[in-house]
Amino acid sequence: MGKSYKIAVLPGDGTGPEVIAEGKKSLLAAADTFGFSLDMTEFDFGGDRYLKTGEILPPSAVGDLKQFDAIYLGAIGHPDVKPGILEKGILLALRFALDQYINLRPVKLYPGVETPLKDKGPKEIDYVVVRENTGGIYTGTGGISMKGTPNETAVQSMVYNRFQVERCLRYAFEYAKTHGKQARGTGRDNTLGLVGKTNVLTYVFDLWERAFHEIGEKEFPDIQRDYYHVDATCMWMVKSPEWFDVLVTTNMFGDIITDLGAITQGGMGIAAGGNINPEGVSMFEPIGGSAPKYTGQGIINPLASIVAGSMMLDTLGERKAAEAIESAVMNVTENKIKSLAAGRMGYSTGEVGDLVAELL
Ligand code: IPM
Ligand code: MN
Numbered sequence: 001m002g003k004s005y006k007i008a009v010l011p012g013d014g015t016g017p018e019v020i021a022e023g024k025k026s027l028l029a030a031a032d033t034f035g036f037s038l039d040m041t042e043f044d045f046g047g048d049r050y051l052k053t054g055e056i057l058p059p060s061a062v063g064d065l066k067q068f069d070a071i072y073l074g075a076i077g078h079p080d081v082k083p084g085i086l087e088k089g090i091l092l093a094l095r096f097a098l099d100q101y102i103n104l105r106p107v108k109l110y111p112g113v114e115t116p117l118k119d120k121g122p123k124e125i126d127y128v129v130v131r132e133n134t135g136g137i138y139t140g141t142g143g144i145s146m147k148g149t150p151n152e153t154a155v156q157s158m159v160y161n162r163f164q165v166e167r168c169l170r171y172a173f174e175y176a177k178t179h180g181k182q183a184r185g186t187g188r189d190n191t192l193g194l195v196g197k198t199n200v201l202t203y204v205f206d207l208w209e210r211a212f213h214e215i216g217e218k219e220f221p222d223i224q225r226d227y228y229h230v231d232a233t234c235m236w237m238v239k240s241p242e243w244f245d246v247l248v249t250t251n252m253f254g255d256i257i258t259d260l261g262a263i264t265q266g267g268m269g270i271a272a273g274g275n276i277n278p279e280g281v282s283m284f285e286p287i288g289g290s291a292p293k294y295t296g297q298g299i300i301n302p303l304a305s306i307v308a309g310s311m312m313l314d315t316l317g318e319r320k321a322a323e324a325i326e327s328a329v330m331n332v333t334e335n336k337i338k339s340l341a342a343g344r345m346g347y348s349t350g351e352v353g354d355l356v357a358e359l360l
Pocket of ligand 1: 088
């Protein structure tokens, strides 16, 4: 028998529990086939718990979650809770407390999936965004003074220190080395592109750019280096996505460009991400949110959550099992489901979960 992994499962709100149930089917099937085991423990963090108890996260939550090898998250967000409370109190709180300083977001068009980009297919749309996940504007200092007066003033700063920048860049270079186009056999080089705004944000991106070239030159001479301004990146993501291999960027820019990336890969039914602490506990999620209007109908697409499970196995070191789940998903997008949209798949949520699990 192979290894055993302890997984904390946070189904969360809305359709989260439905898609997580389907993700578990594939994870357990892959574990069986590839000879490891998954010991899963559920936590009820989310909107319903908050409305019932008034508590967002119990004080023990972070300590408890640190005991696990990984976290598998459904979605956070409840229609009866004011926006921001659960997102900041659960999702961002866990990212920060568990120091998940990388947000890894593949932008990959699977066969059979429609993209709004005319003339682009699975060969062109296949890259990964490494988003810094615990710094920048998300945690920069700020405040509001003279609130409610004509002179009110608000400040929210983009703050990065060398340590935060270096550890993110090292992860990205390493990822380009192991998962770049050359490593995957789909291109001649492994390339890391820095996405910034050196022409305007001349302090923060001066730091990023110098660190990028210094680390690249000294520690990763075999990785090609590119630089793109963030606004231009948005254009190329639509016009020439095939240029990209692995991209690395700040928290805020990464948040924005990965939603653009998600729509080019078919939308929220398929986009998955990992909040990664390479030295600690990482958390994997479909990035589509809780879609409350579809809750309980069995029509939501579980593929994003299944892909998040595959990313979790890859990070745990079970790369073969991870690739098998992704291949099974690609088989289902190519040969089975009619659309990624909720209610238009031609199958129920549970049937799609079964289709993938059966292939494993
Ligand atoms: C994401 C989300 C979060 C973020 C929100 C819900 C706080 O948009 O994971 O991309 O901004 O990081
Ligand atoms: Mn986002």
